[in-house]
Amino acid sequence: MRKNDWILAGCILLAAAALMVFCLQRSRQGGTVVVSVNGEIYGSYSLSDDRTVQINNSNRLIIENKTAKMEWADCPDQVCVRHREISRDGESIICLPNQVVVTVQSEESPELDGIAQ
Amino acid sequence: MKINKVAVFGVFTALALIFSYIELLIPFEFGIPGAKLGLANLVIILVLYKTDWKEALLLSVVRIILSGFIFGSLSGILYSLSGGLISLAVMALLKRTDKFSVIGVSMAGGVSHNMGQLFVAMLAVNTYAVSYYLPVLIIAGLITGTLIGIAAREILKRTTALMLR
Structure with a gap:
């Protein structure tokens, strides 16, 4: 595995985490x-x-x-x-x-x- | 296509179809509904690395349409096509940059496959409610993509003598 692969994996994980936080915050609304x-x-x-x-x-x-x-x-x-x-x-x-x-x-x-x- | 290329292409199509079938028989789920290992993608990656993106594209489309008619449904074909085409486009582009190993390429392919399918699902049911599922699917794509990538690396390492170009 090259270094770039790890960077890519890190970026993907970060994006997923950011989306997760965003969704959790949004799900707070209404209901x-x-x-x-x-x-x-x-x-x-x-x-x-x-x-x-x-x-x-x-x-x-x-x-x-x-x-x-x-x-x-x-x-x-x-x-x-x-x-x-x-x-x-x-x-x-x-x-x-x-x-x-x-x-x-x-x-x-x-x-x-x-x-x- | 030359005759030997046609034969090789047929073998790969059969292999991809068999992988689709195996996955149907033994669902590799990780506790996430809808998540699949994407074994057929292994064949697509091998073809992408052994020949070029055009043949990988042809194989991908043929595989999806055939397995859709045999095992799935019309809506299943549409979902598979959206995921398969996007992931192949991403993988071909990443491979062209030559900055990533096959594992990184496969990772990006798995993630973009799931994202593409979710976007089509969002269009189909016309709601953003499914977007809650996006982070889960991204992580799932990352895991399955890495596993397929590792397998592809090992196979490529052992088949250097096989020249299909």
């Missing part, structure tokens, strides 16, 4: 928070509107600065309260005792299917 209790959808809320969501008097979710955070839960373990705030597509907070699942979804649903083999 909705979907709350489901016991497998049924309780409600969906936009990440861009700051609000507090009371979930069945058992959990309280706060949406602020385009992130969502579980502020309070009546369960003993408090795992969901200690979970860091979520904002990116696919991230979720789960409160197992109350069967509350909070997921971030992108506004547009993915359109990819298995055309390319």
Whole structure:
């Protein structure tokens, strides 16, 4: 392998890393928070509107600065309260005792299917 | 084409087709959906180094159309063609600069192949949502391209007596 090969590989890796950072930052934008209790959808809320969501008097979710955070839960373990705030597509907070699942979804649903083999 | 060239070209076409088939039987995935090793590209690189880009181009197109009709679908042919043509163009240009070894050339080929396919996919589904996948595909192309490049280097080292020009 020549020196130029290593430089090329480095440049490609750098470009990929830059793109990855760019995409992660972009995926932060927008999106909705979907709350489901016991497998049924309780409600969906936009990440861009700051609000507090009371979930069945058992959990309280706060949406602020385009992130969502579980502020309070009546369960003993408090795992969901200690979970860091979520904002990116696919991230979720789960409160197992109350069967509350909070997921971030992108506004547009993915359109990819298995055309390319 | 001279007669012996036609024969050699046929052998390489058969080899590339067999590699396509092997890849279908044993998918070399790296936990990345859609990522392939691109064994057929090994033959393309060998032809590119042993003859010239024109024959590599002809072989690439023939290989893609044949394997598309045998194993794939029409949309599969279009995706393969977009990736194959872009990667061959990049590889031929890099080879011409004479600044890279076969591994570097193959690396660039793998990466540009995946990028070309993704751009066509973006045009086809008319969305930029797939662009999230670009960094993953670039890394995958880098890995597969390097592996194919190493194989090509070893084969070229051992076939110096084989003159096809």
